[in-house]
Amino acid sequence: MKLAVIGTGYVGLVSGVCFAHKGNEVICVDLEQYKIDMLNRAESPIYEPGIEELISLNKEAGRLEFTSNLADAVRRSDIVILAVGTPSLANGEANLSYIEQAAADVGKAMNGYKIIMTKSTVPVGTNEKIKDVVSQHTNYSFDIVSAPEFLREGSAINDTLHPDRVIIGLDNAGLRETMVTLHQVFTDKIYVTDIRSAEMIKYASNAFLATKISFINEIANICEKVGADVTCVADGMGMDKRIGSSFLQAGIGYGGSCFPKDTNALIQIAGNVDYEFKLLKSVVEVNTDQRFMIVSKLRESLGQLHGVPIGIWGLAFKPNTDDIREAPALEIVETLIQAGAIVKLYDPIAMDKFKERVNHPNIVWCSSPQQAAEGSDAVCLLTDWEEFKKVDLVQLSSVLRKPVLIDGRNVFTEDQIQSSGLEYYSVGRPRMSGWNRDKVEA
Known part of the structure; x- marks a missing residue:
């Protein structure tokens, strides 16, 4: 398939490179020319083990290119993937200005029917806003798809090529076959649902993993007072298949671009509908203290x-x-x-x-x-x-x-x-x- 990927951060660059590696024709777009210049030299603007080798391989094969010309990339593609940043605002909400601008630019550039697929992490209801923004700038028909990413920095290529599952949110059931075909080169564990549920799955997944980390850190703090060993406790807990051993490593808490941002955003999402997410607020507090x-x-x-x-x-x-x-x-x-x-x-x-x-x-x-x-x-x-x-x-x-x-x-x-x-x-x-x-x- 012919894909345009808007944004060359962790999500966009890794996704674009991996889609190309599986045989698609991919154009990665970034408005910062220095990033495009680096990528055209097969140099990655992000540190991710193995990414530069895959860039070189797929550029040489003619499946992958990089440009700052968004309009040209959109016109030459059938599917446009939005993978721009959604950083936190001061109140914890996601800043949607970048993705809204990208949606407007895509709408202006369209020269026919497109599938617009969102991989950026966005609050529930955002894809409907994206649809409205695109509609304001084009008379061509299009569909919106939510396909949130679940990659981990440091192992992003493996997580993309061998995911636990792929989540696809659709409003148009007629897109199911196309979206499944695009992703089944990675896995047959593909879960198709509605767009709002797909958006929520991303936040709920990260919030749950953050909760496991804060939980085991609270257990570690109790272990220090009662003379138990948290590594033994975690091993014993992890043997229970209902719990599992992942994310039960005690330490000084989580960080990075996902867990802190997504937990705070989910607290705000709940607050916007008059629901106080008490558990998640405590998760954030424990992580800060740890x-x-x-x-x-x-x-x-x-x-x-x-x-x-x-x-x-x-x-x-x-x-x-x-x-x-x-x-x-x-x-x-x-x-x-x-x-x-x-x-x-x-x-x-x-x-x-x-x-x-x-x-x-x-x-x-x-x-x-x-x-x-x-x-x-x-x-x-x-x-x-x-x-x-x-x-x-x-x-x-x-x-x-x-x-x-x-x-x-x-x-x-x-x-x-x-x-x-x-x-x-x-x-x-x-x-x-x-x-x-x-x-x-x-």
């Missing part, structure tokens, strides 16, 4: 933080991405700076993005985990990159001024810590907290 556990454990171990050098391992909200949107590191670093600490920062990929957001005389930018640790009174692990999991903990203990490691992602095992000489703190594993404190103090 990241400050790192600072509490630092104070517990070191006392005052003013003038104290603290190594930070990991700035991205998760491994295998350079995305720092809503990353716990943002608030943790800011809190440490406010307390007067000297923060020594390192991340394998996200350093440049973090520098764009945060700058302060108390920040030391480091080129390795070892440099961030050397001479520090503590190291805080905030992102579970593979690089950090491979660190020699005995060597780490020797280069720290005070051998304190605060593991916000429960990366290390009891055996690793027992022989390390470190004073170790993790999340919800109290018998490991301060493991070698007596040895250190002696």
Whole structure:
């Protein structure tokens, strides 16, 4: 099929590349010319493992092209995919200005019947607004389809090529065969429903996963008080097929471009129809509080933080991405700076993005985990990159001024810590907290 994809962020670029990889003719559109110039050199404006190889492969095969000429792309396509950003407004609602502008531009460019498919995450009822906007700018007939994405940054290509399921929302049942044909190259698990339900499925799914994360973090906090091990608790819970083991890893909470934005948007969606989503409000509150556990454990171990050098391992909200949107590191670093600490920062990929957001005389930018640790009174692990999991903990203990490691992602095992000489703190594993404190103090 001939597709135009409007927007080359995570959703648009990965979707466009994967549709091309499955044999479709795809034109990816972005109004920022520097992105198009990069993509035409097979350089990705986003960090996503494997994306540049797929761009090169499909460009060479003649199935994939990039342009800033939206009108030309729309005219040459049968299906137009809207994949522009819907960032949060100050009140938590989704900002729909970009997708409404894209819809207007598509309407102006139409030269015949088109299927307009929305992959951006949008509140319930948005596709009806898109339909109205397009109608104001064209006399040609068209149909609207909702096909929300469920990819994860860092594994977006695999999630797109091998999805758990595809959700398709239709108002015109006659489109069912076309939409199923387009997506069945990825999976036969295709659920077709109405547009409003499809829009809601996206928000409900992300809100439920965010709830699982906040739930296990609350359990971890209780475990620390009663002497239980949250990893054992999560393993036991996950064996129940009604619960499952995914998203039961205790830590310092979720971040990124989806969960924070979508949970806040769903709270606002509920509020707009006079329903208070009490459970989800608590999920957001727990997640916000959880990241400050790192600072509490630092104070517990070191006392005052003013003038104290603290190594930070990991700035991205998760491994295998350079995305720092809503990353716990943002608030943790800011809190440490406010307390007067000297923060020594390192991340394998996200350093440049973090520098764009945060700058302060108390920040030391480091080129390795070892440099961030050397001479520090503590190291805080905030992102579970593979690089950090491979660190020699005995060597780490020797280069720290005070051998304190605060593991916000429960990366290390009891055996690793027992022989390390470190004073170790993790999340919800109290018998490991301060493991070698007596040895250190002696």
